[in-house]
Amino acid sequence: MGKFIWLCQIRSLLLVQFFLSVVDCCLGLSISSLKPTPLCLPEDASALLQFKNTMSIDYSSDDSSCYSKTSSWNESTNCCSWKGVNCDKASGQVIGLDLSCSLLVGSLSPNTSPFRLQGLKRLNLASNDLNASSIPSGFSQLLS
CATH class of the missing domain: 3.80.10.10 (Ribonuclease Inhibitor)
Structure with a gap:
């Protein structure tokens, strides 16, 4: 039973890590797309x-x-x-x-x-x- 709980915890941690990497990726893309056009001389x-x-x-x-x-x-x-x-x-x-x-x-x-x-x-x-x-x-x- 202890092994089952341990596997569930690892799976949950991996799921959280995956979710955070997806959010980080999406935020990174949206931030880079917000860069303004440079101001012309x-x-x-x-x-x-x-x-x-x-x-x-x-x-x-x-x-x-x-x-x-x-x-x-x-x-x-x-x-x-x-x-x-x-x-x-x-x-x-x-x-x-x-x-x-x-x-x-x-x-x-x-x-x-x-x-x-x-x-x-x-x-x-x-x-x-x-x-x-x-x-x-x-x-x-x-x-x-």
Whole structure:
């Protein structure tokens, strides 16, 4: 009889331990999902908005898979939450800009504002109408 009670106690302890590990796992997931979007650096937001204002959007494009990522960008929202913008989680610095297939029309000049994004590591402007722009010398300003 003593052996039976001992086995029941071990089973209960294992059940409690399992329950606690499930709760810990679930709480860990919910806490990590609550991490806020980093706050964008003001100079990065300004550079992105300036770039948006120098480009036009061709809504008459026949490519239904393309859409304007920049149309929702505005100064009243955090640029780290803008479509196509990727920020460093710690600093809020813009490190990635994916504006591929964004219906952009215009040209890139050496002083195009994305070249002022000091932390930029990835830039994708594919499938836009950049008026056969040559590769601007501004790329040499990008440090990363």
